[in-house]
Amino acid sequence: MSGAGPAVDLHAYCREVEAYLCRRNGGHLIRVVGPSFDLVKGWAEQGIPLSVVCDAIDRTVDRAERKPGRRRPLRIEFCEADVLDGFDRWRRAVGVVAQDAASARPARGGLTGHVDRVSVQLAALLGSDRTMPSVRQHLPGVLAALDAVKAACGTARGTAREEILASLDRLDRTLVDAADAALAPDRRAGLQADAVRELEGYRGRLDAAQWASAVEAARVRLVRAEAGLPVVRFE
Numbered sequence: 001m002s003g004a005g006p007a008v009d010l011h012a013y014c015r016e017v018e019a020y021l022c023r024r025n026g027g028h029l030i031r032v033v034g035p036s037f038d039l040v041k042g043w044a045e046q047g048i049p050l051s052v053v054c055d056a057i058d059r060t061v062d063r064a065e066r067k068p069g070r071r072r073p074l075r076i077e078f079c080e081a082d083v084l085d086g087f088d089r090w091r092r093a094v095g096v097v098a099q100d101a102a103s104a105r106p107a108r109g110g111l112t113g114h115v116d117r118v119s120v121q122l123a124a125l126l127g128s129d130r131t132m133p134s135v136r137q138h139l140p141g142v143l144a145a146l147d148a149v150k151a152a153c154g155t156a157r158g159t160a161r162e163e164i165l166a167s168l169d170r171l172d173r174t175l176v177d178a179a180d181a182a183l184a185p186d187r188r189a190g191l192q193a194d195a196v197r198e199l200e201g202y203r204g205r206l207d208a209a210q211w212a213s214a215v216e217a218a219r220v221r222l223v224r225a226e227a228g229l230p231v232v233r234f235e
Helices: 010-024 035-046 050-066 076-094 099-104 111-126 139-153 158-182 185-205 208-227
Strands: none
Touching: 010 035, 010 050, 010 076, 035 076, 050 076, 076 208, 111 139, 111 158, 139 158, 158 208, 185 208
C-alpha cells in the first residue's frame, strides 16, 4: 500500500483546522499561515482525517487546561505530536497502516498500566451523569473483571496472557455494542456516513473485504468517541 494520502482540498482542510483550534482557544484566533500552513498541509497530504486532528487538538488543549496558571492560546504546532500519534492509532484501528509505518509506531506501555488507566477512565464514566444508561449498566461488571485481570496480568505468560487479551477484547466489545445499540437510527446512520467519509480517499487502495472491514472499524471508533469510551482492548 502506498504511503501517500488521499487528495483533499488543502485550503478548506486548513481553514477547518484553524476554526476548530480557534474554538478550543476560547475564540482566540491563531492563524494557520506560513510554517503552520505547511505543517497542516502536510497532514492533509498524508491523509490524516480532520476528526483525528480535532481529537488531537482536544488532547493538547485539555492537558494545557489542567496546568495551573493562566493559559495562553495554543498554536497548532504544539498539537503535532498528538496528531501524529492519533493518526498512527487511527490507521491501525481501521486497518490502513502504511507498510513503512510499522517501525514508527510508539512503544506501547505495559498491560498492567493499561488496565489501570482504563479502570480510572471507566470509573469516571460510572460517576458521570452524562454516561449512556446502556453503557452504565455494564460498567460495574466490566470494572470487576478488570480488577481480576489486573491481579493476574503481572505474571501471566503464554496462553494465560492470550486469554487475558481475549477477555479485554470481549469487555471492549460489550461496551461498544451497548453504546451502539443506544444510538438513534439517524445518529447511527450519520456515524456510518462519517466513517465512509473518513476513508473515502483510501477506497481505491483496498479490496472489497478490506474496505468493509476498515469502514466498520472507523464506525466503531466513532461510536466509541460518541459514548466517551476508552479502548479496553490492549493494542
